[in-house]
Amino acid sequence: MxxxxxxxxxxxxxxxxxxxxxxxxxxxxxxxxxxxxxxxxxxxxxxxxxxxxxxxxxxxxxxxxxxxxxxxxxxxxxxxxxxxxxxxxxxxxxxxxxxxxxxxxxxxxxxxxxxxxxxxxxxxxxxxxxxxxxxxxxxxxxxxxxxxxxxxxxxxxxxxxxxxxxxxxxxxxxxPPEFFHLASLEERHQLFCRIHNDLTQPRGLQDCVSYGIDTGRVDFSETLFTAGEGSDIFLKEHRPALIVSSTSWTPDEDFDILLEAAVMYDRRVAALLNEDDSTSEEILWKDICDGKQFPYPRLLFVITGKGPDKEKYEEKIKTLKLKRVSFRTMWLSAEDYPLLLGSADLGVCLHTSSSGLDLPMKVVDMFGSGLPVCAVSYSCIEELVKVGQNGLLFSSSSELADQFLMLFKGFPDDCPTLKSLKNGALKTASSDxxxxxxxxxxxxxxxxxxxxxxx
Incomplete structure (x- = not known):
C-alpha cells in the first residue's frame, strides 16, 4: 500500500x-x-x-x-x-x-x-x-x-x-512502481532458494509439491522450479504451475471460491484421465512429478498477506484432500513480493469491491510484473482487466476451475492461451x-x- x-x-x-x-x-x-x-x-x-x-x-x-x-x-x-x-x-x-x-x-x-x-x-x-x-x-x-x-x-x-x-x-x-517487473531466471532461482522452506512445507500432511523433497538439504543448485548454478539456470520441465494471490484476508475477498475451484480442478483432471481411485497417493504423486500425468500439471497456490481471516482459511486448507493441488500461505518482504509476481505463471484476484467502483491494486502490480490474471467479475473491473488480452473474469468457482483447465493444459510449453495473456500483461505494463x-x-x-x- x-x-x-x-x-x-x-x-x-x-x-x-x-x-x-x-x-x-x-x-x-x-x-x-x-x-x-x-x-x-x-x-x-x-x-x-x-x-x-x-x-x-x-x-x-x-x-x-x-x-x-x-x-x-x-x-x-x-x-x-x-x-x-x-x-x-x-x-x-x-x-x-x-x-x-x-x-x-x-x-x-x-x-x-x-x-x-x-x-x-x-x-x-x-x-x-x-x-x-x-x-x-x-x-x-x-x-x-x-x-x-x-x-x-x-x-x-x-x-x-x-x-x-x-x-x-x-x-x-x-x-505499478518500477520495481514490479518480469523476473529473470537468475532472480527467480535466487528467490526460490530464499523461500524454499516455505514452499516445501505443506499445510497439513504431505502433498504433491512436498513429495520427494528433502527440506533439510543445504545445496540450492535445484529448487521446485529451477535448476543450475551461476548463469546456467533453467526452468524444470515438470515443475508445478505457480499461481499467486495476494490478500488482506478480509470479508470483501471470498477465498472459498478459490478453494472450491482447486477441488474442482483436482477432480476434473482425475475424471479426464480416467484415474483409478485405487492408486495410492505416493504412486500418483511420483507419476505426476515424473510427467506421466501430462498434459495437466500440479498447481501450487501461494497466497500472500496477513489479516483477520487467515487462520480460518488455513484450517480449511488442511482439511482438503487434493492430489494435484497444493496451497502455501506466507508473508514476503517488500523486495521479494514483486519478484514472486514476476516469477509466477498466473495471478488470481478475489477482490469484489465493497462499493463496486474501485480497482484492486494487486492486479496493477501483477500486470506490472507481466503476470496475467483471473479476477472476480464486478461492475468496473473491465477498466483494468481486458478479457482475452491480459486476463480472464469469472463469477463462480466452477468457472474459475474451467479457466485453470483451459490455461494450464499442456503446461509449460504447449499452453498458447496462457502465453497470449502473458504477452498482453506485458504490453499493459509497458503502456503507462x-x-x-x-x-x-x-x-x-x-x-x-x-x-x-x-x-
Missing amino acids: LSHLLARYLCANLEVDIVAYGGSKPHATILEQRSIHIHEMAQWPIIPRSLPRILRPLMLLLKAVTQFLMLLQFLCFKIPAPDVFIVQNPPSVPTLVAVKWASWLRGSAFIVDWHNFGYTLLALSLGRSSPLVALYHWIEKHYGRMSDGSLCVTKAMQHELEQNWGIKATVLYDQ RWATTWEANAMPLISEASLSLHG
Missing part, C-alpha cells in the same frame, strides 16, 4: 512527507529516496472477535477519537507545513476530518485521493442499515465536498462522485508508468489547488 501511495504522489523535485501506519518495511528503493520522509503512527490494536457485539461500536468510537488526536499531532506539529495535503480515502473517519482541520490550521490545500468509499467497507461488518454507517457516510461526503480537488481510481467512481456526491474528480489510474500519467492528470490538479489557495 505504501509503495502505491508514494508512487501516486512522488514526482521530481518534490519533498514528500508520508504519515502512515507501520507494520511492514517499505521497499528499499523507497527508503533510499532522500526526498521521502516517512512518519509512522502507532497502530490501534485489533478488536478481538470475542468482544461482545454491544461493545464494538464503543470501541470503534474510541478508536476514531484516538486516531484523530494522533493524526492532528503529526500533521500540525511533527511535519513541516506543506503546500498540499493529499489524503487517501478510505479510511474516512477520522482521516478526512483531521486532514481538513490541519489544512485550515496550516494554510495548505486539501486534496482527496478516492480509492473506495469508507462507509461501504464499514457496512461489511455492521450492515448498511447501521446508524454508524449512516453517520460515517455523512462525514465522508461532507468533508469530501470540502476538498480543494479530488483524484479517483476509475471512471465509474468519477461518475458516482459527480452525480451523487457533488464532487468533480480527476481519474488517475494506479500504475507513473511519470506520464502523473504529469498528465495529477500535477495540473495539484498545481491549480495550490495556486488558488496561495495566489
Whole structure:
C-alpha cells in the first residue's frame, strides 16, 4: 500500500512527507529516496472477535477519537507545513476530518485521493442499515465536498462522485512502481532458494509439491522450479504451475471460491484421465512429478498477506484432500513480493469491491510484473482487466476451475492461451508508468489547488 501511495504522489523535485501506519518495511528503493520522509503512527490494536457485539461500536468510537488526536499531532506539529495535503480515502473517519482541520490550521490545500468509499467497507461488518454507517457516510461526503480537488481510481467512481456526491474528480489510474517487473531466471532461482522452506512445507500432511523433497538439504543448485548454478539456470520441465494471490484476508475477498475451484480442478483432471481411485497417493504423486500425468500439471497456490481471516482459511486448507493441488500461505518482504509476481505463471484476484467502483491494486502490480490474471467479475473491473488480452473474469468457482483447465493444459510449453495473456500483461505494463500519467492528470490538479489557495 505504501509503495502505491508514494508512487501516486512522488514526482521530481518534490519533498514528500508520508504519515502512515507501520507494520511492514517499505521497499528499499523507497527508503533510499532522500526526498521521502516517512512518519509512522502507532497502530490501534485489533478488536478481538470475542468482544461482545454491544461493545464494538464503543470501541470503534474510541478508536476514531484516538486516531484523530494522533493524526492532528503529526500533521500540525511533527511535519513541516506543506503546500498540499493529499489524503487517501478510505479510511474516512477520522482521516478526512483531521486532514481538513490541519489544512485550515496550516494554510495548505486539501486534496482527496478516492480509492473506495469508507462507509461501504464499514457496512461489511455492521450492515448498511447501521446508524454508524449512516453517520460515517455523512462525514465522508461532507468533508469530501470540502476538498480543494479530488483524484479517483476509475471512471465509474468519477461518475458516482459527480452525480451523487457533488464532487468533480480527476481519474488517475494506479500504475505499478518500477520495481514490479518480469523476473529473470537468475532472480527467480535466487528467490526460490530464499523461500524454499516455505514452499516445501505443506499445510497439513504431505502433498504433491512436498513429495520427494528433502527440506533439510543445504545445496540450492535445484529448487521446485529451477535448476543450475551461476548463469546456467533453467526452468524444470515438470515443475508445478505457480499461481499467486495476494490478500488482506478480509470479508470483501471470498477465498472459498478459490478453494472450491482447486477441488474442482483436482477432480476434473482425475475424471479426464480416467484415474483409478485405487492408486495410492505416493504412486500418483511420483507419476505426476515424473510427467506421466501430462498434459495437466500440479498447481501450487501461494497466497500472500496477513489479516483477520487467515487462520480460518488455513484450517480449511488442511482439511482438503487434493492430489494435484497444493496451497502455501506466507508473508514476503517488500523486495521479494514483486519478484514472486514476476516469477509466477498466473495471478488470481478475489477482490469484489465493497462499493463496486474501485480497482484492486494487486492486479496493477501483477500486470506490472507481466503476470496475467483471473479476477472476480464486478461492475468496473473491465477498466483494468481486458478479457482475452491480459486476463480472464469469472463469477463462480466452477468457472474459475474451467479457466485453470483451459490455461494450464499442456503446461509449460504447449499452453498458447496462457502465453497470449502473458504477452498482453506485458504490453499493459509497458503502456503507462507513473511519470506520464502523473504529469498528465495529477500535477495540473495539484498545481491549480495550490495556486488558488496561495495566489
